[in-house]
Amino acid sequence: MDLDLAQVRAFVLAAEELHFGHAAEELSISQQGLSKRIARLESTLGRRLLDRGGQGVRLTEAGQRFLEPARQALTAADLAVAAVLDTHRPLRIDVWGHLYAPMRTLAQVATGEPQLEPGHGRDLPSVIAALLHGDIDAAFGRVHAPLPAGLTHRLVRLEPVDAVLNVEHPLANAPAIRPAQLRDSVLWTPGALHRLDFLHRFAESFGIHERAEGANLGLDHFLADLAADTRRFSLLPADLPLPPRPAIRSVPLIGPTPLYAWSLLWRGNGGHPPPDALVSAFVAAAEHNRWLEYDPTRDWLPERDSADAGASTTS
DSSP: OOOOHHHHHHHHHHHHHHHHHHHHHHSSSSSSHHHHHHHHHHHTSSSOOOOTTTTTEEEEEHHHHHHHHHHHHHHHHHHHHHHOOTOOEEEEEEEOOGGOOOHHHHHOOOOOSSOOEEEEOSHHHHHHHHHHTTTTTTTEEEESOOOTTEEEEEEEEEEEEEEEETSSSSTTTOOOBOOOOOOTTTEEESSGGGGGHHHHHHHHHHTTTOOEEEOEEEEEEHHHHHOOOEEEEEEETTOOOOOOOTTTEEEEOOSEEEEEEEEEEETTTOOSSOOOHHHHHHHHHHHHTTTOOTTTTTOOOOOOHHHHHHHHHHH
């Protein structure tokens, strides 16, 4: 059975958008044209893939089974075209976790080949979608969820974080702070805590029940809001250069020291160009800078990260 990739692409977009109008606009065709492509695909397969009704568009059982293999088929087709037409383009890599400044690490590794074209994904789900679609070749951030089939990740850095507080905070003058000492403080977050897995797990692990939410409008805005309340604190990388701000102080965390886990994420079935050189560069940088040192008696990681860290120290 030969599949028409234009029909497959129409189905995938409609399945992701669950809206024929949005999918048709993405393909620059009419809704009628989109409907015809999907109808022809369903006729070829002998199965209905999408239902349209008063409750909107939904995937049928057959459509749910077909969606992921269809995505993989489109990615393979796009890679085949790129291999012929675009052999020397840069490696496209998305980063996320912007408040924690992932570009500081990437810049230390991305010297010389391969040439990189960095982008900024909103979050892990959007980055995964871009990888599966073939829009990017690799990604760099904290992986904290089960990955779809076909994706691979490698832990490349464990970065200590400090507590950042108002200078009038009761612990601001301490030489170091234990996480448990922050229980009576207010955790300041750049967005809803349930979307910030690392901060959420830190708060749960150390009994920090008071939280306040801001908006992720950049580091300067975040620190200004943090400084507005003498009980607030947050976590930032220990070596992140903070802008001059007399009302803010960064204090090391010990007993245990929280570590933020950075991973490189890519398609396990290869890509174009392949990310092998970037993976090798990260491995070399991690070894040279001792980025993967982890002692569970001294350091703290969320459970999923600690499993990866344990594997990295024994490999």
